[in-house]
Amino acid sequence: MMKLRHAAASPFVRKVMVLLHETGQVDEVELEDGATSPLDPNPGNLAVNPLGKIPCLVTEDGAALYDSRVITRYLDARHAGAKLYPEGEALWPALVMEATGDAMMEAAVGIIYERRLREEAKRSEAWMAAQRGKIAQAMDKLESARFGDALDMGQVSIACALGYLDFRFPEWDWRSGRGSLAAFARRMEKRASFLATAPA
Numbered sequence: 001m002m003k004l005r006h007a008a009a010s011p012f013v014r015k016v017m018v019l020l021h022e023t024g025q026v027d028e029v030e031l032e033d034g035a036t037s038p039l040d041p042n043p044g045n046l047a048v049n050p051l052g053k054i055p056c057l058v059t060e061d062g063a064a065l066y067d068s069r070v071i072t073r074y075l076d077a078r079h080a081g082a083k084l085y086p087e088g089e090a091l092w093p094a095l096v097m098e099a100t101g102d103a104m105m106e107a108a109v110g111i112i113y114e115r116r117l118r119e120e121a122k123r124s125e126a127w128m129a130a131q132r133g134k135i136a137q138a139m140d141k142l143e144s145a146r147f148g149d150a151l152d153m154g155q156v157s158i159a160c161a162l163g164y165l166d167f168r169f170p171e172w173d174w175r176s177g178r179g180s181l182a183a184f185a186r187r188m189e190k191r192a193s194f195l196a197t198a199p200a
Contacts, residue, residue, distance in 0.1 A: 004071075005034030005045050005056040008200045011105040011164035012068040013055045018156050019072050021193035023079040029057075039117055069098065072153055084153045097145070097154025104138050104161035107131040112168055135165070136174075143178045151191075159188035167199040 006013050013034075020026045034054040036042035041052035048064040049056040056066040057074065065071050076084050086094055111128050118124075147155055162185045165174055175182035188194055 002029045002060055003032050003058040004029050005042075005048065005054045005058075006031040007033070007035040007054055008197075009167070010054055011109070011160045011199070012102070014160045014163070014197050014199060015068045015153075015156055016055045016057070016071050016075070017197040018160065018193045019075055019084055019153070021196055022084065022151065022156075023075065023081055025075060025079055037117065038113060069102065076153070082150075084151060084156065086150070086152055090152075094152040094154040097152075098157040100138050100142070101154065101157025101159075101161040104135050104158075105164055107134045108161070108164055108168060132172075135161075139174060139178055139181055143181050145181075147184050155184075155188065159185060159194065163189070163194070164199065 004013075004016065006017075008014075017026075020029060032044060034042055034045050034056065036045050036052060036054060042054075045054060045056060046052045048058055049066050051066070053066065055068055055071055056064055057071045058064050059074075065074055073085060085091060108131070111131050114123055114128050142158060162174070162181070165172060175185075
């Protein structure tokens with residue numbers, strides 16, 4: 001059985017979990033506690049990933065795969081059903097959208113680390129504002145994006161990023177002025193895979 005170093009609050013872990021649910025592979029993966037932080041790395045994570053980061057998937061033959069984009073490509077390739085990474089020219093916009101969602105997550109996680117791990121006197125409000133600005137610019141661009149009917153990993157990444165904003169920054173009214181993106185988020189939140197992987 002494969003093993004996934006896991007923390008339910010991580011949006012990057014959620015990406016992997018959504019794919020597992022969408023492709024019917026949940027029962028093929030054992031979840032292992034991978035909760036960690038940059039200042040207190042999890043020894044179990046370091047044992048399989050020299051960076052100590054999650055998610056990290058250990059395959060049945062003992063190979064360690066990271067980061068989330070590597071894991072999702074691997075898991076998508078190993079199942080026989082409809083793929084979340086499209087073929088041909090449709091792949092490139094999906095990958096760009098996935099990169100956008102991942103960058104939004106990285107900026108949001110960075111803000112959380114700045115708030116929690118840096119001494120209050122040393123926190124940079126300007127840096128955190130710059131991260132919020134990146135996220136806002138991405139969402140403004142996504143407001144005019146066309147989200148196709150067929151689910152792909154680009155959509156999954158964007159939805160996981162938006163879900164993380166709701167989880168960590170409930171005070172941020174990101175939906176205001178972004179009706180199309182808000183409708184996309186509502187549609188994704190109703191999927192069984194997203195209901196099953198809500199952050200906690």
